[in-house]
Amino acid sequence: MSATRLLVLGVVRGYGRAHGYLIGNDLMSWGAGEWANVKWGSIYHALKQLTKDGCLVDHSVPPGRTDYEITPAGEAEYRTLLRDALRRPETRPDLLAAGLALLPSLTREEAVGLLTERLAALETRRDAAREQVGQWREPPHVKELFGLWEHTAATGAEWTRGLVERLESGAYPMAGEPGSPGAPGSWVILKLE
Structure with a gap:
């Protein structure tokens, strides 16, 4: 993608x-x-x-x-790409960043659902990496790679959990809500006089 x-x-x-x-x-x-x-x-x-x-x-x-x-x-x-960007953790942050830039295109409920899927995937990755750290033997330095993956997934999960909580608390105008920039054709082109 x-x-x-x-x-x-x-x-x-x-x-x-x-x-x-x-x-x-x-x-x-x-x-x-x-x-x-x-x-x-x-x-x-x-x-x-x-x-x-x-x-x-x-x-x-x-x-x-x-x-x-x-x-x-x-x-x-657009909807397929946006949903995938929010629900699927990738190693490169550009897709998530693009999804966040366009987040108001979704209803609050859908955004929370997609981010909850992301959270579950990150927690699964964190747990798998933690298990690899504990089981790895040779060469010993490779354990650091699994430690990095565990840390990255854990911090990603923490951030995602926070965003879900903010959305559930009403942060940001989402599709169908007053002031949302999420409807097609709703952006205003600013013209310089």
Whole structure:
């Protein structure tokens, strides 16, 4: 799964219709170049590929600009990528970061459910790594690798548990709630005068 693919779909969905520069400008202002390795070229590549895959439709806008709009297939792909980014712990943090950036697209109940799945997976990883640490013999230094995995899973579980608690307490406006930026086409394009 690609964090860039998820982010591009999410931004197009958020605006309802957007051009490449607007998408890139948003993602760069979020710092996605750092936490998801998003580059201008990867944004335009994702736009072309998503259009080819039937997830986006392009519109020519004079003088030479192309706007993109999400299709029903794109909405389905977006939802699949977003759900997987939140529920599946990966070693690279870019997918989770992309999922968190687009979290308000989900209802509170669904977000809590997906993050609860993530929590269970992290706790299972933590316990398995802890068992490996206890059983490992030769070469002895490899035990440090399992210790790292245990620590990473444990801290990931702790953070996820905290986010679930914050969401359950009403933090952040989620899809269907007042003030949520989660509805398709709900983002406002700020125009400089």
